[in-house]
Amino acid sequence: MKSKNLLLGAAVIALGFTSCKDEKAEQAEKKVETYVVYVDSIGNVAEADAKTNWEAIDASYQMRISDAQAALENLKDKEKAQERIDASKAKYEALKAKMQADMNAIKEEVATTSTTINSKQKLRNALFGQGKIGDDMNFSWVNKDNIHSVYQQFIHTAEDNKDSYSREDWDEIKLMYEALDSRKNTVEKEGLSSDDNRKIAGLKFKFAPMIKVNRMGAKSDEMKDAKQ
Incomplete structure (x- = not known):
């Protein structure tokens, strides 16, 4: 009877362990999937909105990729999951490079415009007096x-x-x-x-x-x- 109880207890523990392991794997898969879906969703955001909110987008991305990478430890097919993560990472980096290039171009344009405006105002001040003629x-x-x-x-x-x-x-x-x-x-x-x-x-x-x-x-x- 004691032997039977021991076997039953071992089976319950093993079942619990398996269940826990499956749950971790399921959660890990969800984190990888969440990361992949998030990267895909960024591509659907209007460029103007993405540029305006890029810092928040990037912060959210960093959190998700960190979770996805950590989740690999709880997956059986780590190689396949890593391939999915790498593909989404490449997609994100390409989008990020484009966004940064566009934003840098806008900054340069604004700086050039500002310099031109300041130069014109300086000239007007000299010709007419400080602040006499504005835009x-x-x-x-x-x-x-x-x-x-x-x-x-x-x-x-x-x-x-x-x-x-x-x-x-x-x-x-x-x-x-x-x-x-x-x-x-x-x-x-x-x-x-x-x-x-x-x-x-x-x-x-x-x-x-x-x-x-x-x-x-x-x-x-x-x-x-x-x-x-």
């Missing part, structure tokens, strides 16, 4: 009492720095100059004195050919540099 191109602050001094600062600044300006700078100067002239047409109707009008005309007579020649020269220099 809104608002010249309402120019009136009959200050327009002559505005032209003086603008033209004298351009003359003093003409050798350092790029073609883009001259394009911006031309744009600002034309906007200032447009404002002058309005100011003339608001009571601009004939004396100031005459002085402005003298400045414009001197500046008009200078801006044309220097824009052409800057463009020619850039073309030479590009060929070299």
Whole structure:
């Protein structure tokens, strides 16, 4: 009777051990499957959303691949499971490389745009005064009492720095100059004195050919540099 009980106890223990082992294998298989499915799901996410949430996506990926790799110890067919993990890993790395390349390109574009904007604003500040002209191109602050001094600062600044300006700078100067002239047409109707009008005309007579020649020269220099 005692021998029978011992055998029964051993059988129960063995059954429990087998059941536990099967459960671990089942859980391990689920972790590998979860990893594979997760990688596949990333490919279905819209690129814009993926780029915006990439840090969270990558953090979740790292957790899942870590679980999948650890789960291999509880699988019988480790080699087959490893092949599945490796295939999904390769798929993820390719997607990650593309995402990083796209995001780096966006960062470079933003940095270039920011540099260009800062360069334009710096030029505007020099031509008109700190913060006088922004992206809104608002010249309402120019009136009959200050327009002559505005032209003086603008033209004298351009003359003093003409050798350092790029073609883009001259394009911006031309744009600002034309906007200032447009404002002058309005100011003339608001009571601009004939004396100031005459002085402005003298400045414009001197500046008009200078801006044309220097824009052409800057463009020619850039073309030479590009060929070299």
